[in-house]
Amino acid sequence: MLYKDYGKTGKKISVIGFGGMRFEKSGDKYDFDKCAQIVRKANELGVNYFDTAPFYCDDQSEEIMGYSLKDMPGEFYVSTKSSELDGSKLRANLERSLKRLGLQKINFFHIWCIMSMDDYKKRMSKGGAYETALRAKEEGLIEHLVFSTHCNGDEIEQIVQEGCFEGITLGYNILNFPYRQKGLKAAYEHGLGVATMNPLSGGLIPQKADYFDFIRGTDDQSVVEAALRFNGSHKEITTVLAGMGSIEQVIENTRVGYKIKEFSEEKLSEIENRLSASMDALCTGCRYCEKCPQEIEISKHMIAYNQKILGDVHKGLDWLKWHWEMTTETASKCIDCGYCESKCTQHLPITQRLKEISSW
Numbered sequence: 001m002l003y004k005d006y007g008k009t010g011k012k013i014s015v016i017g018f019g020g021m022r023f024e025k026s027g028d029k030y031d032f033d034k035c036a037q038i039v040r041k042a043n044e045l046g047v048n049y050f051d052t053a054p055f056y057c058d059d060q061s062e063e064i065m066g067y068s069l070k071d072m073p074g075e076f077y078v079s080t081k082s083s084e085l086d087g088s089k090l091r092a093n094l095e096r097s098l099k100r101l102g103l104q105k106i107n108f109f110h111i112w113c114i115m116s117m118d119d120y121k122k123r124m125s126k127g128g129a130y131e132t133a134l135r136a137k138e139e140g141l142i143e144h145l146v147f148s149t150h151c152n153g154d155e156i157e158q159i160v161q162e163g164c165f166e167g168i169t170l171g172y173n174i175l176n177f178p179y180r181q182k183g184l185k186a187a188y189e190h191g192l193g194v195a196t197m198n199p200l201s202g203g204l205i206p207q208k209a210d211y212f213d214f215i216r217g218t219d220d221q222s223v224v225e226a227a228l229r230f231n232g233s234h235k236e237i238t239t240v241l242a243g244m245g246s247i248e249q250v251i252e253n254t255r256v257g258y259k260i261k262e263f264s265e266e267k268l269s270e271i272e273n274r275l276s277a278s279m280d281a282l283c284t285g286c287r288y289c290e291k292c293p294q295e296i297e298i299s300k301h302m303i304a305y306n307q308k309i310l311g312d313v314h315k316g317l318d319w320l321k322w323h324w325e326m327t328t329e330t331a332s333k334c335i336d337c338g339y340c341e342s343k344c345t346q347h348l349p350i351t352q353r354l355k356e357i358s359s360w
């Protein structure tokens with residue numbers, strides 16, 4: 001496994017990190033022993049960065065992770081997050097995370113999901129999230145204070161220039177790279193460690209493996225391998241967070257960490273020529289937009305819309321009808337309240353897409 005410096009923290013982190021958002025249920029609940037086998041297998045194969053958060057996997061990911069990491073023999077570092085603006089709420093989140101994870105300190109604690117500069121300012125305000133997290137760091141409850149963001153490149157540049165964080169987690173993958181490089185470069189140039197989330201574009205790359213076959217190099221056994229290798233081979237990226245829900249996925253993902261090789265210029269331009277700006281606007285299925293007052297299941301509609309972006313509107317319709325037993329009429333219930341768009345990590349024009357879907 002290749003290990004890289006996480007910014008200036010002195011930590012050497014495995015190029016493949018464990019994303020704790022894809023544990024799968026056995027029946028209607030999570031089998032903690034089964035999940036622990038997956039986590040421990042990843043550690044055995046060289047992974048030392050384990051990322052979790054409240055809310056992942058029906059809010060059980062931190063507890064699963066805590067159960068799995070207990071007495072795990074290999075070296076490991078844990079990352080978790082809080083999206084609270086208010087200092088006292090963040091403190092409560094941190095204490096709950098420590099308890100669930102069974103740890104004395106969090107190695108990488110994220111000020112989570114900064115959506116805009118306005119949002120950033122709120123996190124940094126007096127008595128707010130950042131100040132409280134910094135105090136917890138002084139107390140030894142946090143080792144490194146980092147952030148995750150869905151801001152654009154210019155905004156990321158402004159944030160990292162202020163020098164308040166040691167690392168960043170951001171969405172970057174082989175389908176959106178031409179549109180996301182600025183923020184990545186700014187973070188690296190300011191000495192931050194960089195974790196990338198969403199390397200498989202919300203699972204779309206393996207789901208549409210035939211469509212995305214053009215990303216594969218001659219040595220890549222699968223599109224998943226190509227996509228992980230792509231992120232891992234960037235000098236700017238320390239670790240690639242891959243969600244792992246089975247031992248097979250652990251084996252497939254970690255294998256990449258042993259044979260990281262850069263993409264040639266020719267291959268990169270071939271890929272770039274096949275991409276369009278609309279691929280930067282694919283829904284990742286993260287579900288941050290849910291809780292619509294009209295009870296529209298937004299992520300399902302946007303995932304169906306992904307099919308249209310990839311050139312197959314009929315398939316989008318099929319997903320809605322046959323996969324989820326929905327009609328396009330549901331989309332017309334939107335009252336334009338704006339809630340979902342304010343939460344969307346991809347800044348998607350959800351209401352406009354719903355209007356379009358309602359006329360399919």
Ligand code: SF4
Nearest residue numbers: 292334335337338340
């Ligand atoms: S804008 Fe429409 S879809 Fe979005 S939360 Fe409001 S009602 Fe629901």
Ligand code: SF4
Nearest residue numbers: 283284286287289344
């Ligand atoms: S619409 Fe946006 S917030 Fe909702 S699932 Fe898709 S990317 Fe995530």
